[in-house]
Amino acid sequence: MPIPQPLYxxxxxxxxxxxxxxDAALTLCADDGYYSDGTIVRYLSGCVLQFAENCPDCGxxxxxxxxxxxxxxxxxxxxxxxxxxxxxVGAIIIKFRPDLNVSGIIAQVGSTKYNTFSSPxxxxxxxxxxxxIFLGSTLEDCGVSGSTYSLTEYGFDGxxxxxxxxxxxxxxxxSQVNITASDPGYCVMVIPKLTPLPSGITVTNITPCSGTxxxxxxxxxxxxxxxxxxxxxxxxxxxxxxxxxxxxxxQYYTASVNGNITGGGFDLGLYxxxxxxxxxxxxxxxxxxxxxNLTGTNDTIEVQNGVIVTITxxx
Numbered sequence: 001m002p003i004p005q006p007l008y009x010x011x012x013x014x015x016x017x018x019x020x021x022x023d024a025a026l027t028l029c030a031d032d033g034y035y036s037d038g039t040i041v042r043y044l045s046g047c048v049l050q051f052a053e054n055c056p057d058c059g060x061x062x063x064x065x066x067x068x069x070x071x072x073x074x075x076x077x078x079x080x081x082x083x084x085x086x087x088x089v090g091a092i093i094i095k096f097r098p099d100l101n102v103s104g105i106i107a108q109v110g111s112t113k114y115n116t117f118s119s120p121x122x123x124x125x126x127x128x129x130x131x132x133i134f135l136g137s138t139l140e141d142c143g144v145s146g147s148t149y150s151l152t153e154y155g156f157d158g159x160x161x162x163x164x165x166x167x168x169x170x171x172x173x174x175s176q177v178n179i180t181a182s183d184p185g186y187c188v189m190v191i192p193k194l195t196p197l198p199s200g201i202t203v204t205n206i207t208p209c210s211g212t213x214x215x216x217x218x219x220x221x222x223x224x225x226x227x228x229x230x231x232x233x234x235x236x237x238x239x240x241x242x243x244x245x246x247x248x249x250x251q252y253y254t255a256s257v258n259g260n261i262t263g264g265g266f267d268l269g270l271y272x273x274x275x276x277x278x279x280x281x282x283x284x285x286x287x288x289x290x291x292x293n294l295t296g297t298n299d300t301i302e303v304q305n306g307v308i309v310t311i312t313x314x315x
Contacts, residue, residue: 007035015040015158019047040158051164052157053079068156068216070103075168076205078156082109082221084199091280092191092201093219093255100213102136102144102179104172104206109191110198117187118257121180123271124305125187128175132206135187136179142209145177149208170206186215190255190273192281193221223278224253225266229301230290238288238300244315246290253278257307260295267295272308274301283307290315 008024011017014037020030029047036042040052066080082092096105096117107114115133116126127133134144148171154161191201205214230246253276258269268274268291276282283306290299294311302310 013037014042014049015052018049020044020049051155051162053155065220066216066218068218070161070205070207070212070214070216072154072161073207073210073212074152074154074161075170076154076156076161076207077164078203078205078216078218080201080203080218081199082193082201084196086196088196088199088221089193090221090223090278091255092193092221093217094189094191094203095186095215095217095219096135096189097186097215098136098140098184098212099215101140101142101207101209101211102134102177103212103214104132104134104144104170104176104204104208105214105216106132106204107189107191108202108204109193109200114189114191117184117189118271118273118307119180119184119187120258120271121182121185123309124307125178125180125184127178128173131173131176132204134172134177134179134206135184137183138179138181140209141179144172144208145174147172147208151206151208170208172206172208188255188257188273190224190275190280192277192279194279194281224255224275224280226251226253226278227266227268227291227293228252229293232285232287232289232303235288238314240314243288243290243300248290248292252276252284252289253280255280266293268293268301268308268311270308270311273306274303274308275306 008021009017022028042052043050113130151168153164153166153168228248229250229252230248255273257271259272260267274284284303286304289301298313300312300314301308
């Protein structure tokens with residue numbers, strides 16, 4: 001059994017320190033290796049602490065989510081905890097906006113990768129399975145499609161991106177690029193978290209264009225908001241006499257993109273995600289649904305690929 005040994009930092013916290021020592025006088029450097037304070041972990045090499053990573057499996061609950069302003073060109077890795085207690089389940093909502101220039105992004109929980117968003121302007125934006133999706137305006141594209149880059153790797157230390165000392169070679173295939181005529185806005189991704197574990201999430205951003213900026217928000221897992229609806233209409237083209245007689249007796253769930261959630265109620269919006277379950281695991285089937293959770297006199301939504309693509313009045 002190892003014998004506990006006191007360690008000393010040359011700063012108040014591990015995240016602020018540049019080295020770790022065995023003595024209070026800070027003259028005897030600790031051995032190379034990984035050191036953690038239970039929240040972050042850093043590697044000590046040659047008496048120099050490397051970049052900090054959040055501990056995804058330290059058992060800490062998710063508190064308040066994470067907001068990141070990205071202003072670094074390169075290959076950017078963010079590891080975070082979504083909690084591992086019995087209440088740390090639901091849907092993880094990621095919001096991403098390529099604020100300046102085209103940016104790539106992919107999220108991973110366990111062995112599963114996610115790269116599909118709903119834009120408040122364009123609806124569903126996706127890329128080839130298991131590959132980062134590149135989003136942004138065609139006016140701010142530096143020619144990423146088909147290009148190969150050697151990018152500096154960075155790790156997020158809880159406040160900013162810090163270089164790891166490594167470089168990553170990235171080739172962007174056309175199937176990854178889903179840029180749009182204008183800014184796609186704050187795009188929304190939904191990741192279902194059905195169980196406390198795995199608790200870690202990794203979000204990787206690829207920013208090859210010089211001067212790139214992006215906004216990233218990662219929410220704590222929580223059940224999605226419910227709304228009342230009919231079953232899907234059996235008709236591909238709505239017959240008002242039949243459709244208007246559908247009972248609004250089903251409970252479905254939504255992750256808002258353009259929807260307006262206020263007080264005790266809410267209105268669904270165009271391109272909102274809609275699901276059968278509160279975890280965001282199973283999207284509604286394509287088709288027409290009757291619901292009163294809409295603005296004005298509207299009572300009908302059309303769903304395609306899990307998002308609302310039409311809002312109208314039928315009855």
